[in-house]
Amino acid sequence: MNRKILGFVLIGVALLILPHVLTQVGTAWVRIANLAILFIFLSLGLNIVVGMAGLLDLGYVAFYAVGAYLWALLASPHFGLHLPFWIILPLGALLACIAGAVLGAPCLRLRGDYLAIVTLGFGEIVRIFMNNLSTPFNITNGPKGITGIDDVSIGSISFATTDSFFGIPFTGPVKYYYMLLALLLLIIIVNLRLQNSRIGRAWVAIREDEIAAKAAGINTWNVKLLAFAMGASFGGIAGGMFAAMQGFISPESFVLHESIIIVAMVVLGGMGNVWGVIAGALLLSFVPEILRYTVEPVQMALFGRQLVEPEVLRMLLFGAALVLTMRFRPAGIWPESRHRREMSEARGAGA
Amino acid sequence: MDIFLQQIINGLTTGSVYAIVALGYTMVYGVIQLINFAHGDVVMVGAMVAFTVIMGVVGMGLPLPPFMIVLAGVLAAIPACMAVGFLLERAAYRPLRHAPRLAPLITAIGMSIILQQVALLIWGRDPRAFPQIMDNPSFAIGGAAISAVQIAIILLSVALMAGLTWFVYRTKFGIAMRATAENVNIAGLMGIDANRVIAGTFIIAAALGAVAGVMYGTYYGIAHYTMGFILGLKAFSAAVLGGIGNLAGAMLGGLLLGLVEALGAGYIGEFTDLCRWPVVSAMLAERCAADGHVVLFGSNYQDVFAFAVLILVLVFRPSGLLGERVSERA
């Protein structure tokens, strides 16, 4: 038990120091780490929907887009609005939550595979609107996207500039890193606490056997809607952070592939298990980055030219992750803890 | 020009293509209740292979009539797609036959991505222009025009639907297919080899998809590694509209969806032109005077119709137009 606490403390310290180490290697790596945290955050949001409640949502990125566009519209020169983050972020969560409920309400009576396709269609509809809501009234600025989006600023500290605290320089990306880390901690706690709660058990029950769940007295429609809306609101928060961090968004960031990438992270990691999902998201965030930096030189050395672009390899990796996980480890690389508890119990009994 | 008639003609043409692709979804769904998410990408492979063969034959400069060249493309695309369909079933779906329902769907999504990326590697990132080797004369009918390609597409798909209907109701394999769709276990008791039937269904669906891919490529003059996604989604919507698992439903759904889309795209601009409606604000009046139109939603929202149809059907009549109501067994 003490060892476990020590482990957590060590990981915590490492995570706190990490951005300063990464800055030494290159600021690009801090940004990569930030995006990875954002993806972990998204995966944990989707884990509530896919992992716990077993609702395959292929349009998750639509809620991410809602949050991102809300931030971009309320904090950029586009409309000349510059609201502070503590208004926009909750608003983004709320709006995404409403969008989730509105979409979910009619669709959650559908069987699982139909739900998947409908959410996918909904994601496409959102993308079409983002692309076209530039005429006759310019709301989204179409495919060109929105630029000059405000950074987060807390009091007098702007995330756009570098500040020094105790002689240590904190660049913009490093500040985002800490903010994202805080949000990540929040969603981990939410996931963990929900997992062993009345609502969390109802979600898992529905995932395991919806008919038995109904007969056991669960109002399945309500409870599914709750999962959907909660997952959506976390997507909205992530979207807002993404817009602020990048300073620029366009519909291209919110295509189907992004939804599938997040699904792949949840599925590979282990549907329903917080730590598995984190592992899956980390793996599928960093391996492509490593590929990006190694594939080209290796190919140049071997063949004298680039045969396969890193981006293609990245997508192939996601596709393969989905197919191979379902085939060989349907519960993911790190399955839900309900199983492990029993395994340790069996070990205890054997001893 | 008669816009209404023209949109009907255009809608019937795309609707024919949707119908053929939708048959692929519905046949597979009928037999194993799987949404073969990668079917749209099989269609894409068909278009791409045909494109390559047609370009190759044209490049060789053989003195063949254009019709023969396109036929060569189709004849190459069909076995290529059949092979892909067979591999999909064998390698990806069959091992998951008894897994929870979402597992094969997730696999199908993965296979869709893999097919797209492999196509990207082979045929590149840019859209490929389908060679326009056939003359494509237009004929005037009642104030609208119909092109030779449109006529060919409509006739060919009617022929394919008739052929498939004959196949399913009159051949031994077709009857085995229907028996399997009815009840795998009972079909098994009657000596039907379910594995063979399922593999065969995938192969036939893929062959139809190959033809649809060539039709689509010829009609729009373009093929792209992502074309299967939207096409597949629309065809799936068509299958659901008709009643998934029902062959006649897929055909009806495809044609209806094509019509809804064409008429919707043709008229939505007009209906959402704010200048047509009682003008409320001074600013709007000013813009109407200057531009003549303030169109809220133009034809660029065309793709929304298919998804809207999909969602409406699933919400209000999940069994589709011709499907039977089936309840899950408790």
Add this chain to the structure above:
Amino acid sequence: MSSSVAVLLEACNVGKSFGGVQALKDVSLTIRANEIYGLIGPNGAGKTTFFNVLTGLYPRDGGEVLFDGRALDLANPYRVAEAGIARTFQNIRLFGSMTALENVMVGRHVRTRAGVFGAILRTPGQRAEEAAVKRRAQELLHYVGIPHRAEALARHLSYGDQRRLEIARALATEPKLLALDEPAAGMNATETAGLRQLIEGLRADGLTVLLIEHDVKLVMGLCDRVAVLDYGEKIAEDVPAVVQKDPKVIEAYLGGSIGG
């Protein structure tokens, strides 16, 4: 036991068909409070379908059900559970990758209130409720005789234990009427004897039991009254001794395998 004539459930003309198959034809029956009521009939007679309609899992074609003096809302299964009817399934339906304890805790859902925010904030109210849920679930596992399996995954339990777990989950909803669909199917003689004891215990604790069963000895020995379904129709309803001799019933069971 005080008022054994009070009516708990009254089904009136319940009908259900699947395509051409008329699985239930105007079935009416009355279950009295605190009795053990048997529902028997040949395979395919419509017994399970009656359960599915009664618990709101299948939409009915017609008919009404009065329960505890009020019309039962059959459109929503959770309302049925709320009203006080719990059931088990003929082909056991547990939440396989949840532990036995968690399965029973799910049954407490309908009698508890904690929401998402309570769970995230771990409010004192939520924590107290959660502890009570867990305690009650443990008691129920004890009651059905599998307290030592609390932490095992449901799908790893033995067949007999799974049946018991399903009963514990049903009991967790605090039902007035417990409906059991062939609970003894696939059990050996010892397990069946244990089950019989369990059901008798439930009745002694004030519950009413509706029992579908194929094991005729069990039904006849256990039930106060029995109804017989054949091709979706109720052909008899009386005390076991009378039903057993009813020529229609004997005919339905093809020459009197009943009671033999």
